Amino acid sequence: MKTISILFLSFLIMNFAFAQSAEINAKAPNFSLKDSNGKEHSLSDFEGKTVVLEWINYDCPFVKKHYDSGNMQSLQEKYTQKGVIWLAICSSAKGKQGHFSNDEINKRSKEHNAKFTAYLIDEDGKVGKMYGAKTTPHMYVINSKGNLVYAGAIDDIKSTDKDDIKKAKNYVAKALDEVLSDKEVTTKTTTPYGCSVKY
Amino acid sequence: MKFILIIILSFTKILSPQSKAVAEIFLFQNQEKSQIILKVNLEKGWHLYWRNSGDAGIPTEIKWELPEGISISNSLWPVPKAFESEGLVSYGYENEAIFLFDFITNDVNDISKETVSCKINSLICKEVCIPFDTMIVFNLSDIKTIKNFSEIFHHNEINFPINNSSIKLNASLQSDKILLEVIKDNLIENFNKISFFPYENGVIKNAMYNNFVIKDNKYLIDLYLDQFKTHIPPKLEGLLILTFEENKILNKKAYEISVDLIQ
Numbered sequence: 001m002k003t004i005s006i007l008f009l010s011f012l013i014m015n016f017a018f019a020q021s022a023e024i025n026a027k028a029p030n031f032s033l034k035d036s037n038g039k040e041h042s043l044s045d046f047e048g049k050t051v052v053l054e055w056i057n058y059d060c061p062f063v064k065k066h067y068d069s070g071n072m073q074s075l076q077e078k079y080t081q082k083g084v085i086w087l088a089i090c091s092s093a094k095g096k097q098g099h100f101s102n103d104e105i106n107k108r109s110k111e112h113n114a115k116f117t118a119y120l121i122d123e124d125g126k127v128g129k130m131y132g133a134k135t136t137p138h139m140y141v142i143n144s145k146g147n148l149v150y151a152g153a154i155d156d157i158k159s160t161d162k163d164d165i166k167k168a169k170n171y172v173a174k175a176l177d178e179v180l181s182d183k184e185v186t187t188k189t190t191t192p193y194g195c196s197v198k199y
Numbered sequence: 200m201k202f203i204l205i206i207i208l209s210f211t212k213i214l215s216p217q218s219k220a221v222a223e224i225f226l227f228q229n230q231e232k233s234q235i236i237l238k239v240n241l242e243k244g245w246h247l248y249w250r251n252s253g254d255a256g257i258p259t260e261i262k263w264e265l266p267e268g269i270s271i272s273n274s275l276w277p278v279p280k281a282f283e284s285e286g287l288v289s290y291g292y293e294n295e296a297i298f299l300f301d302f303i304t305n306d307v308n309d310i311s312k313e314t315v316s317c318k319i320n321s322l323i324c325k326e327v328c329i330p331f332d333t334m335i336v337f338n339l340s341d342i343k344t345i346k347n348f349s350e351i352f353h354h355n356e357i358n359f360p361i362n363n364s365s366i367k368l369n370a371s372l373q374s375d376k377i378l379l380e381v382i383k384d385n386l387i388e389n390f391n392k393i394s395f396f397p398y399e400n401g402v403i404k405n406a407m408y409n410n411f412v413i414k415d416n417k418y419l420i421d422l423y424l425d426q427f428k429t430h431i432p433p434k435l436e437g438l439l440i441l442t443f444e445e446n447k448i449l450n451k452k453a454y455e456i457s458v459d460l461i462q
Contacts, residue, residue, distance in 0.1 A: 024427060060328065061322075061328060061329065061330050096326075132427065134254045134287055135254070151427045152427065152429075159257065159330075189401070189427040189428065190401070191400045191401030193257050194256075195256075195324070195327075195328045197255075199285035
């Protein structure tokens with residue numbers, strides 16, 4: 001009887017966890033995912049740290065814009081050096097664009113000289129849906145208190161043209177600069193642009 | 200007296216690098232008006248996006264470079280289709296798209312040899328997406344003239360929204376939604392479904408169809424706010440689309456609406 005109660009309680013907790021959806025200025029929902037090397041990471045592992053979530057699909061032209069130009073890697077390098085945890089998350093389902101084997105992910109990440117903390121695999125899309133991820137890229141910033149403080153686009157020019165990057169206002173950099181200076185994030189939400197997440 | 204010219208897409212055919220889409224320009228003329236038409240032919244199953252792309256993609260942008268003495272007075276976007284995948288909804292045109300432009304000039308003969316350029320920035324998608332960025336440069340005198348849309352459009356007719364309709368409505372902000380109240384008068388009856396496609400993205404949750412109930416002589420339509428709404432606009436603007444069945448075929452009638460949002 002006790003075992004059944006514990007199992008039932010665990011079932012309720014699991015359902016509650018996955019029923020949660022991300023909200024601005026609220027606690028970012030926890031999740032656990034394996035990275036491209038098979039190591040499991042939970043958001044709760046990074047308690048006290050600023051965390052960036054970046055939805056990724058290496059074959060999407062909008063993701064290519066930011067990786068082929070080196071823009072995304074520059075952001076990753078700049079902010080991880082300041083102690084930020086940067087998690088790239090791929091929610092492409094098996095057989096869909098952007099879903100790759102671990103070897104292929106690691107090969108592509110190396111070719112791009114990616115500087116994220118980890119590339120996480122969310123092939124059942126549960127974490128993507130919990131965070132309302134619509135596009136690749138779709139960017140989120142979580143502050144050191146664990147609250148979601150930014151959700152939206154990487155920048156304000158909706159295009160696949162690399163030349164637009166230097167003209168664009170980068171929302172993620174601005175949010176991170178504000179968070180790291182203990183300031184309130186001024187632009188909390190923007191409309192993301194990119195390929196649809198291939199759930 | 201000003202000559203009003205409406206332009207529809209394309210005499211010069213421009214192929215995208217991947218040849219999934221071809222853009223063309225035509226001149227449409229009948230006894231009432233002249234127009235320019237921009238037409239985009241897409242490979243089967245591919246689509247490009249509406250002025251609001253919805254949950255994915257980017258809005259299609261059409262920019263004109265015009266000689267002195269000519270200006271665009273209006274652009275007409277046909278009623279788009281909603282595409283749904285795993286809960287994400289985007290808006291666009293499948294297989295082919297046609298856009299109309301009203302041009303104003305004092306004398307069309309004066310500018311017929313002038314060069315006009317039309318730049319399209321968009322994205323075309325099927326299971327994957329490809330940028331569709333194209334520029335068409337042409338002289339008005341070189342544009343192929345058509346007298347009937349059926350010469351270039353494969354559907355029976357182009358479905359443009361009804362502007363300045365006499366429908367009466369109210370919109371009010373509630374906790375997690377906008378309640379759109381539409382008076383039944385002047386609306387078609389016997390429709391099956393209602394949709395609202397907003398002009399602005401990031402405020403209302405994009406949906407194929409919206410829930411509604413009938414109360415007294417009103418339709419009460421729920422427009423749920425986006426999970427990460429960017430702001431609350433002072434006005435609600437977009438297309439109210441009624442889907443109905445006629446001769447076993449689903450048709451759509453769309454009304455362009457703009458209403459103050461009571462907050």
